[in-house]
Amino acid sequence: MTQRNQRGMKTVCESSTLGDLLERILDKGIVISGDIKVKLVDIELLTIQIRLVICSVDKAREIGIDWWSKDKVSGEAGKDMLEMERLRLRIKKLEQSALRKEVVA
Amino acid sequence: MTPASTESGAGPLCIYLYCLYRGEVAWSTTGARLGGGLIVVQEGEVTAAVEPVMRAEFSDEKLADPKGILDKLKVHEEVIEEAMGADSVLPFRFATLFSSVSVLKSRLAEHRAQLEKTLDHLGHREEWGVELTVKPSAPANPSGGPAGASGPSASPGASFLRAKSAAWERRQDRREEAAALTDRVFRALAQESADSRTVSGGGNKAVFLVPRDRRQAFRSAVHRLADSGTFDGVQFRVTGPWPAYHFCEQFPMEVGRG
Numbered sequence: 001m002t003q004r005n006q007r008g009m010k011t012v013c014e015s016s017t018l019g020d021l022l023e024r025i026l027d028k029g030i031v032i033s034g035d036i037k038v039k040l041v042d043i044e045l046l047t048i049q050i051r052l053v054i055c056s057v058d059k060a061r062e063i064g065i066d067w068w069s070k071d072k073v074s075g076e077a078g079k080d081m082l083e084m085e086r087l088r089l090r091i092k093k094l095e096q097s098a099l100r101k102e103v104v105a
Numbered sequence: 106m107t108p109a110s111t112e113s114g115a116g117p118l119c120i121y122l123y124c125l126y127r128g129e130v131a132w133s134t135t136g137a138r139l140g141g142g143l144i145v146v147q148e149g150e151v152t153a154a155v156e157p158v159m160r161a162e163f164s165d166e167k168l169a170d171p172k173g174i175l176d177k178l179k180v181h182e183e184v185i186e187e188a189m190g191a192d193s194v195l196p197f198r199f200a201t202l203f204s205s206v207s208v209l210k211s212r213l214a215e216h217r218a219q220l221e222k223t224l225d226h227l228g229h230r231e232e233w234g235v236e237l238t239v240k241p242s243a244p245a246n247p248s249g250g251p252a253g254a255s256g257p258s259a260s261p262g263a264s265f266l267r268a269k270s271a272a273w274e275r276r277q278d279r280r281e282e283a284a285a286l287t288d289r290v291f292r293a294l295a296q297e298s299a300d301s302r303t304v305s306g307g308g309n310k311a312v313f314l315v316p317r318d319r320r321q322a323f324r325s326a327v328h329r330l331a332d333s334g335t336f337d338g339v340q341f342r343v344t345g346p347w348p349a350y351h352f353c354e355q356f357p358m359e360v361g362r363g
Binding site for chain 1: 348
């Protein structure tokens with residue numbers, strides 16, 4: 001649902017993104033760790049990797065992109081090539097940064 | 106058969122904990138979600154929604170695979186969403202695993218008082234997120250610089266530096282104005298909710314714990330603020346309703362997640 005002001009500009013947008021979902025279920029919620037240790041990679045890296053998976057239209061069809069309910073999450077399929085390239089570059093930087101941290105540690 | 110691991114309760118299976126809840130949930134199916142099928146474990150008036158899963162499905166490699174993890178995240182979220190029909194729901198973080206139901210029960214017993222307090226706080230409430238984008242207003246003096254900076258006596262270098270400094274100051278002013286605007290919006294919306302907090306990363310995002318029967322009032326408040334004329338140039342993005350993930354944070358962080 002979009003509200004526009006007198007000049008017709010979009011002011012209120014009700015939408016949910018993959019980022020909204022991931023920042024919640026990967027990074028929030030109750031943390032009482034089980035006795036089984038689990039390792040999750042950097043959340044920003046994972047978010048971008050998942051976005052790339054979904055960006056690829058063929059992949060999206062394969063995994064059934066419409067699993068988010070329509071009133072909750074907007075689809076991100078069909079992003080253009082430039083956006084995908086930007087995401088790949090960002091992943092590369094994050095992975096290099098993670099590698100550097102491992103070497104130093 | 107996989108060799109015995111050094112962790113407690115060695116074996117290929119473990120227990121995945123989705124959430125705790127009070128009240129009733131009409132589960133769409135008790136069939137397989139992430140593993141062998143949903144099981145509810147009762148502890149007094151608190152119910153745990155759990156599932157036996159293959160431990161190997163949550164190895165480091167599996168959790169680093171974006172396609173694989175996406176499938177699991179989907180299931181986790183669907184289960185929590187189904188549980189939202191209950192009186193109060195405590196979502197657990199993705200991939201909370203126990204070697205057995207008895208270990209799970211004893212962990213929950215350790216934290217019982219705090220879990221019940223949180224269940225009380227979240228009862229009949231849901232989370233809404235609001236993200237604000239303040240559009241930069243056009244600078245009053247685009248050429249920048251104090252009077253005389255571009256006079257014949259000013260060197261090009263000095264003029265350049267003065268212009269840069271003036272531009273920086275204008276950006277600072279705009280940042281402060283934006284922060285003041287977002288602060289006003291969030292304070293107003295906090296009045297419409299039982300609890301609220303800003304989310305890290307820039308100060309333009311906040312989450313609100315809203316009683317379910319006040320959902321429409323909250324959404325109307327957002328639209329009213331946007332319409333008021335006071336916040337022209339501010340874009341509002343509203344997301345929700347969510348299980349109250351951000352309001353579980355009063356729990357002490359535990360060691361155990363890499």
